[in-house]
Amino acid sequence: EKGGYDHFMLKEIHEQPTAIKDTYRGRMLPDEGLIRMAGVDDNLERIANAKRILIVACGTSWHAGLVAEYIFEELARIPVEVEYASEFRYRNPIISEKDVIIAISQSGETADTMAAIKLAKEKGAFAFGVCNVVGSSISRETHAGAYTHAGPEIGVASTKAFTTQITVLTLMALKLAKHNGTISNTDFMTYLQEMERIPAKIEKALEGDEHIKMIADIYKDARNCLYLGRGFNFPVALEGALKLKEISYIHAEGYPAAEMKHGPIALIDEEMPVVVIATKKGHYEKVVSNIQEIKSRSGKIIAIVTEGDEEVRDLADHVIEVPETLEPLTPLLTTIPLQLLSYHIAVLLGKNVDQPRNLAKSVTVE
Numbered sequence: 001e002k003g004g005y006d007h008f009m010l011k012e013i014h015e016q017p018t019a020i021k022d023t024y025r026g027r028m029l030p031d032e033g034l035i036r037m038a039g040v041d042d043n044l045e046r047i048a049n050a051k052r053i054l055i056v057a058c059g060t061s062w063h064a065g066l067v068a069e070y071i072f073e074e075l076a077r078i079p080v081e082v083e084y085a086s087e088f089r090y091r092n093p094i095i096s097e098k099d100v101i102i103a104i105s106q107s108g109e110t111a112d113t114m115a116a117i118k119l120a121k122e123k124g125a126f127a128f129g130v131c132n133v134v135g136s137s138i139s140r141e142t143h144a145g146a147y148t149h150a151g152p153e154i155g156v157a158s159t160k161a162f163t164t165q166i167t168v169l170t171l172m173a174l175k176l177a178k179h180n181g182t183i184s185n186t187d188f189m190t191y192l193q194e195m196e197r198i199p200a201k202i203e204k205a206l207e208g209d210e211h212i213k214m215i216a217d218i219y220k221d222a223r224n225c226l227y228l229g230r231g232f233n234f235p236v237a238l239e240g241a242l243k244l245k246e247i248s249y250i251h252a253e254g255y256p257a258a259e260m261k262h263g264p265i266a267l268i269d270e271e272m273p274v275v276v277i278a279t280k281k282g283h284y285e286k287v288v289s290n291i292q293e294i295k296s297r298s299g300k301i302i303a304i305v306t307e308g309d310e311e312v313r314d315l316a317d318h319v320i321e322v323p324e325t326l327e328p329l330t331p332l333l334t335t336i337p338l339q340l341l342s343y344h345i346a347v348l349l350g351k352n353v354d355q356p357r358n359l360a361k362s363v364t365v366e
């Protein structure tokens with residue numbers, strides 16, 4: 001049942017190229033220059049004219065929501081807010097009939113996300129669900145939606161659900177951008193063609209596995225770990241830290257790289273591994289100077305870089321390469337080594353990777 005892998009988590013990490021293909025298949029039609037998504041098409045005016053998109057979710061799905069915020073605003077130029085469902089539901093949020101609320105949930109059963117959707121609906125917002133489990137409560141409670149086609153995710157640590165959520169939300173953003181005229185036809189086509197290359201590029205990123213395992217072995221006894229990223233990759237830093245926390249029980253924090261100097265830099269010494277996402281473009285030079293700041297305080301740097309990068313290689317203790325892609329799509333690649341890193345650390349520490357202590361796959365109580 002684990003398809004020859006030691007754990008479901010590892011199997012699911014490796015399923016990502018297929019899961020992403022399954023998610024865009026039939027929706028993305030590059031030859032016709034079209035994205036077809038029934039849930040969006042049937043409500044196109046309502047969604048495209050939203051004054052604001054509110055995204056509610058928990059955990060990893062909330063991180064996918066943060067990535068989507070950057071992508072929607074960049075491509076479709078619609079203002080987006082991303083909220084923890086648990087906070088949103090209890091703070092008497094201001095919601096209008098012109099708002100579109102998107103609930104992201106792998107299980108479709110998360111209690112707080114469900115409550116947030118009910119509340120927004122009561123206030124007249126249009127509710128859209130991005131769920132993985134077909135027929136789940138959230139998929140039924142929303143007015144429309146688009147499923148991720150990740151297949152069953154068994155490991156408690158979410159992996160393929162995250163990348164397929166980003167895939168669905170990117171398609172949605174592109175579709176709205178095209179409709180609203182905020183993207184040129186050429187750019188639209190470039191995105192579609194590049195999206196089709198993502199599965200193969202993930203395969204390439206997965207080839208770094210042995211190297212990542214070696215890095216895991218060096219840092220497995222760390223007590224703390226910092227994850228830094230900027231822009232589209234800031235939420236990836238949060239996600240990397242969450243993965244490490246939940247399966248290896250090592251304290252980890254994700255930060256926007258530039259925030260480091262507002263506090264966390266005080267933590268850095270030779271004992272502290274810092275994982276930095278430093279792919280090309282995306283504030284690259286600024287991230288490089290953040291890396292220099294860490295280095296001058298003797299922090300250990302594990303950098304995720306674009307294939308062929310030389311500058312960071314000279315500074316970092318370890319570099320992990322991912323293929324180049326369009327900047328808004330980089331989270332689909334930079335996430336992969338972070339999943340593998342936390343997986344290998346947890347295995348080396350003898351932890352129960354698929355069923356970490358104190359955690360359940362779906363959180364149906366608040």
Ligand code: M6R
Pocket residue numbers: 058059060061062104105106107108109110113156157158159242246359361362363
């Ligand atoms: O099923 P959902 O996507 O609504 O679940 C949300 C979170 O409970 C979930 O992502 C959790 O944070 C995972 N264990 C993360 O790996």
